[in-house]
Amino acid sequence: MTNHDSDPAGRFRAGVEARDIDAIAATLAPEVRLYSPVKFRPFEGRADVVELLGVLLRTFETFRYVGQLAGPVEPAAGRVGEALAGPYRDQGTDAQVLIFRATVQGKEIHGMDLLHVGLSGLIEEITVMVRPLSATQTLGEAVLANFAAPTLVE
Numbered sequence: 001m002t003n004h005d006s007d008p009a010g011r012f013r014a015g016v017e018a019r020d021i022d023a024i025a026a027t028l029a030p031e032v033r034l035y036s037p038v039k040f041r042p043f044e045g046r047a048d049v050v051e052l053l054g055v056l057l058r059t060f061e062t063f064r065y066v067g068q069l070a071g072p073v074e075p076a077a078g079r080v081g082e083a084l085a086g087p088y089r090d091q092g093t094d095a096q097v098l099i100f101r102a103t104v105q106g107k108e109i110h111g112m113d114l115l116h117v118g119l120s121g122l123i124e125e126i127t128v129m130v131r132p133l134s135a136t137q138t139l140g141e142a143v144l145a146n147f148a149a150p151t152l153v154e
């Protein structure tokens with residue numbers, strides 16, 4: 001495995017693959033936002049995002065990353081301009097896209113985690129996209145059933 005010490009996306013990926021929630025949490029900025037395919041408003045703050053990621057790790061029957069891409073990206077509304085002003089712009093590593101395959105309740109999911117790394121060197125924004133719709137709905141129902149704090153899913 002590659003040394004991911006200076007690569008937040010690599011450390012995030014290694015944490016997910018090891019199912020190590022503490023390692024994942026260490027890659028996230030305190031004010032991280034996660035945009036989910038099944039919830040209109042983002043999950044905000046490290047505690048809520050870590051709780052969601054823990055639920056996902058328990059929900060997926062299988063999960064593996066199958067690819068990775070890098071390049072500049074503009075973050076979500078309200079943070080416009082942050083990514084392109086970052087120190088990584090010239091290196092093309094403002095964002096990493098981790099491509100995954102997973103199974104939930106027997107349904108195969110194809111998806112991507114778009115990770116935006118901020119000036120702090122920590123992940124400030126995660127956007128998750130999954131397909132097909134039927135698997136997305138199954139994932140949403142399974143995650144909702146496993147949440148300890150129902151207010152997080154409103």
